[in-house]
């Protein structure tokens with residue numbers, strides 16, 4: 001049983017504790033971890049389950065324009081990650097993939113996509129990265145050129161590392177429209193998966209399997225009404241979407257770390273050696289103490305960022321601090337837990353072995369650790385410069 005005392009922290013309102021309790025009970029009954037051989041089918045099933053049970057409503061903006069409750073999506077991701085990493089992935093991608101529509105879509109775009117995303121009837125994807133533009137997003141080359149009549153954009157280029165690539169019903173694609181150089185000449189588009197000229201070029205296998213693909217656009221015509229937000233402002237659209245979901249990546253890392261600590265505690269208290277239990281050794285106790293302290297420190301940063309965003313304040317620095325700390329800490333916590341299991345820790349599909357694989361990519365995607373460090377430093381220096389002037 002995981003420590004739930006953090007739900008009493010002042011960042012939360014009573015509804016958050018209720019949400020966590022209900023989801024925890026639902027997840028234990030419906031999505032307790034099991035080995036998946038077909039991740040595409042498993043993801044489709046999980047999206048449906050999450051939609052049917054109403055959890056995906058939290059991943060989108062409300063019909064009346066209510067904004068996304070950051071603390072709620074963080075609690076949901078933390079809880080799902082503790083039970084089943086693929087369920088967390090399915091929830092997160094419905095949110096990230098439709099996030100630009102929630103935040104910047106027209107009423108018609110919101111109406112056409114968000115209810116289907118929330119019901120689990122349409123699977124969403126977020127297509128920003130390219131082979132030559134990962135951390136350096138503004139180097140993207142995928143281009144969208146408006147046709148003579150202005151009614152369509154024609155997309156040409158590639159995207160890679162796209163989660164849900166291959167199973168998504170639509171992709172929010174960022175492409176260069178060239179209003180200005182660099183980051184100020186990018187726009188965002190909704191591309192339906194059946195649009196002619198859109199193709200899944202390659203499926204990518206990773207250490208913690210989930211649907212992932214490289215996409216190709218060849219003279220792919222997209223109606224201008226599918227552009228999200230102002231032409232040339234796509235970089236801002238992408239960054240505001242990431243500002244929201246970056247904090248939830250920290251929350252998912254927390255879920256993985258809490259599960260690892262639970263597994264380590266249970267194992268240490270029943271594994272006999274040298275006439276005692278593993279948990280009787282002070283070296284084990286020091287490890288457990290460090291794991292629990294790291295988790296609380298990461299949780300404080302995560303829920304500070306979530307709370308601050310829900311107050312309507314900018315969280316660029318706080319979200320970066322949360323993601324950096326929670327993902328790095330979770331990696332250390334999971335590694336320590338695996339070590340306590342000895343040989344059992346590396347047996348395929350044991351919970352700690354699975355967590356060890358699942359946490360790794362979180363330190364890379366939605367801005368690698370080094371990119372988070374740059375963001376934090378940039379914000380610090382900007383604030384210091386402003387004070388000096």
Ligand SMILES: Cc1cc2nc3c(=O)[nH]c(=O)nc-3n(C[C@H](O)[C@H](O)[C@H](O)COP(=O)(O)OP(=O)(O)OC[C@H]3O[C@@H](n4cnc5c(N)ncnc54)[C@H](O)[C@@H]3O)c2cc1C
Nearest residue numbers: 126127128129134135161162163361364365366367368370
């Ligand atoms: C499993 C997975 C799922 C993903 N899902 C999506 C998705 O759904 N949509 C999407 O658009 N993208 C997705 N990505 C892409 C992800 O966001 C990129 O992998 C990430 O931004 C890093 O880009 P890159 O892989 O090109 O690495 P690079 O940009 O080549 O960076 C390599 C490494 O260089 C280091 N580095 C970067 N910048 C600096 C710096 N300034 N100083 C020092 N070191 C630095 C970091 O350690 C970094 O990991 C996913 C990636 C993975 C692995």
